[in-house]
Structures are given as structure tokens and as C-alpha cells.
Amino acid sequence: MINKLVEKIRKTKAPIVVGLDPMLNYIPDHIQEAAFSEFGETLEGAAEAVWQFNKEIIDKTYDLIPAVKPQIAMYEQFGIPGLEVFKRTVDYCKAKDLVVIGDIKRGDIGSTSMAYARGHIGKVSIRGKEYTPFGEDFVTVNPYLGSDGISPFIDVCKEERRGLFILVKTSNPSSGEFQDRLIDGRPLYELVGEKVAEWGEECMGEEYSYIGAVVGATYPEMGKVLRKIMPKSYILVPGYGAQGGQGKDLVHFFNEDGLGAIVNSSRGIIAAYKQEAYAKYGAKNFGDASRAAVEAMVSDINGALEAAK
Numbered sequence: 113m114i115n116k117l118v119e120k121i122r123k124t125k126a127p128i129v130v131g132l133d134p135m136l137n138y139i140p141d142h143i144q145e146a147a148f149s150e151f152g153e154t155l156e157g158a159a160e161a162v163w164q165f166n167k168e169i170i171d172k173t174y175d176l177i178p179a180v181k182p183q184i185a186m187y188e189q190f191g192i193p194g195l196e197v198f199k200r201t202v203d204y205c206k207a208k209d210l211v212v213i214g215d216i217k218r219g220d221i222g223s224t225s226m227a228y229a230r231g232h233i234g235k236v237s238i239r240g241k242e243y244t245p246f247g248e249d250f251v252t253v254n255p256y257l258g259s260d261g262i263s264p265f266i267d268v269c270k271e272e273r274r275g276l277f278i279l280v281k282t283s284n285p286s287s288g289e290f291q292d293r294l295i296d297g298r299p300l301y302e303l304v305g306e307k308v309a310e311w312g313e314e315c316m317g318e319e320y321s322y323i324g325a326v327v328g329a330t331y332p333e334m335g336k337v338l339r340k341i342m343p344k345s346y347i348l349v350p351g352y353g354a355q356g357g358q359g360k361d362l363v364h365f366f367n368e369d370g371l372g373a374i375v376n377s378s379r380g381i382i383a384a385y386k387q388e389a390y391a392k393y394g395a396k397n398f399g400d401a402s403r404a405a406v407e408a409m410v411s412d413i414n415g416a417l418e419a420a421k
């Protein structure tokens with residue numbers, strides 16, 4: 113799957129991922145009204161609104177982008193109907209030939225990690241018959257439990273040719289509280305980065321490993337160091353747009369081949385119609401606003417990469 117991701121990034125010339133994080137308050141009124149009048153003001157109604165919202169954004173952007181990242185919490189908050197829409201979203205994106213990164217941030221003791229891995233990137237076997245429960249191409253994983261919490265995910269990746277993005281240095285303001293603590297004089301995130309590089313070495317695709325890392329756009333200096341520590345790992349870079357990251361901050365997350373990083377924006381794309389810059393589209397044309405925001409993000413990042421050459 114890493115080969116497909118790299119190929120699609122090359123083809124679209126868009127090292128970005130659209131984050132499908134559909135909070136109800138980003139969903140235009142006309143979509144909410146239609147969903148609630150059909151399904152009631154219920155979890156089912158909210159889930160339907162999420163689905164209609166996602167579908168429009170995907171339809172308006174899929175030809176420009178290599179990948180999407182649905183964040184499962186945004187679906188789980190609507191219970192079982194929400195999870196059904198998560199799965200419907202994964203399937204719809206795959207039918208559009210997009211690479212799907214399930215943002216699930218799991219990680220537990222080995223046996224439990226195995227169940228997460230099977231459910232999201234693998235198969236479950238029920239009396240000899242195999243099922244693919246969620247079917248994402250990549251998932252995000254939390255490494256806090258150490259190697260035995262990660263290795264079931266790696267085993268499933270090897271079997272299924274899927275991939276991981278392991279949290280190394282997160283984008284949020286408190287990420288340094290634990291991640292920057294010095295151990296033998298070195299920050300914890302560097303030690304985790306070294307582990308990701310080591311796990312990644314035995315999981316090589318054609319050019320890059322299918323074991324990648326998450327490093328926040330909000331910490332560009334650390335991104336520069338981590339890029340060197342994990343030369344063959346793709347870096348998923350969240351924190352662009354709504355959290356303040358800009359193209360000029362991101363140059364050092366990329367390798368000299370112009371590859372190696374994929375930048376996520378969620379609110380900045382899906383709620384673009386609420387921003388002044390895209391207000392002219394109006395809530396009814398929110399999908400067109402998202403398309404324009406994708407185009408602006410791609411040219412911001414490519415412009416910064418070009419300027420740095």
C-alpha cells in the first residue's frame with residue numbers, strides 16, 4: 113500500500129491528505145435539515161448528515177488528492193450509526209481509488225493490539241470464513257505500550273501489505289509534556305523515531321517503508337531532526353491550517369527526492385466554506401470551497417518545496 117501511496121502522490125503532485133473529521137457544527141444547515149427530517153433528530157439523523165457531507169467533499173476533491181484520513185472519534189461519537197458511516201466512508205473512498213488512513217490511534221497489550229489490527233487493516237476468521245471488518249489501508253498507532261503493543265500491527269501489515277503511522281511527535285500544545293522528556297540526554301520522541309526506523313527497515317516497499325510516523329507540522333525543527341532519523345519512513349504531518357502549520361514550515365519534513373511526507377488538513381479543508389477566504393462559495397457550495405482549499409494547500413506546499421530547492 114505504501115507503493116500505491118507514493119505512486120498517487122507522484123501522479124497528483126499533491127503530498128496531502130484530506131482529513132474527514134466531520135463535526136456536526138461544520139455541516140451546513142441544509143444537509144442537517146434534510147437528514148434530520150428523514151431520520152429524526154437522532155444518532156441516525158446525525159450519522160446521515162455526516163455521510164452526505166463526506167460524500168460531497170469526496171466527490172469534489174478525490175481527483176486532486178492521493179489520500180483521506182477519517183478520524184474515527186468523529187464517527188464514534190454518534191454510536192453505531194456513526195461507525196456504520198465510518199465504514200461507508202472508507203468503502204466509498206476506496207471505490208474512488210483513494211488511499212485510506214484510518215485515524216484510530218490504537219495500541220494495547222499484544223493480544224488486544226492484534227484484535228485492533230485484524231479489525232482495521234486485516235481480516236477476522238469466523239468458522240473458516242474470512243471477513244474484512246473495516247478495511248483501511250493504513251492506521252495510526254500509539255506506541256506508548258512498547259514493542260509488544262506494536263508488533264501485532266506490524267505482523268498484520270506484512271500479511272496484508274497495509275501500513276502504519278506511529279505517533280512520534282504529536283502536534284498538540286502539550287505534546288512535549290512526555291514526548292520531549294530527556295532520557296540519557298535525548299528526547300523521548302527521538303528514541304521513538306529510532307524505533308520506527310528500525311521497525312520500518314524490515315517492512316520496505318519499493319522506495320519507502322510501510323511503517324511510517326506521525327510528526328506534527330507545529331514542530332518543524334523537530335521534524336527536521338526526525339526526517340534524518342527515519343529516512344525511509346513516510347511522515348504523516350498533521351497540524352496544517354487550523355493548528356497554524358504553513359507550507360514554509362514543512363520543507364524539512366520532506367526528503368531530497370521531494371517525497372517522504374504527507375500533510376494532513378481536516379478543518380481547513382472540510383470547513384473551508386466558513387473561512388473568509390472561501391465565503392464567496394456559501395454554505396450550499398461547501399464542496400467547491402473544499403476543492404479550492406485543497407488547491408490552495410497544494411500550491412502552498414509545492415511552492416515552498418520549489419523555493420527551497
Ligand SMILES: O=C(O)c1cc(=O)[nH]c(=O)n1[C@@H]1O[C@H](COP(=O)(O)O)[C@@H](O)[C@H]1O
Pocket residue numbers: 131133183215252281282283284326327328350351352353354355376377378379380
Ligand atoms: O494522528 C493524527 O492524525 C494526529 C496526530 C497529531 O499529532 N495531531 C493531530 O492533529 N492529529 C489528527 O489530525 C487532525 C487534525 O485536524 P485539523 O487540525 O482540523 O487539521 C485530527 O484528526 C487529529 O486527530
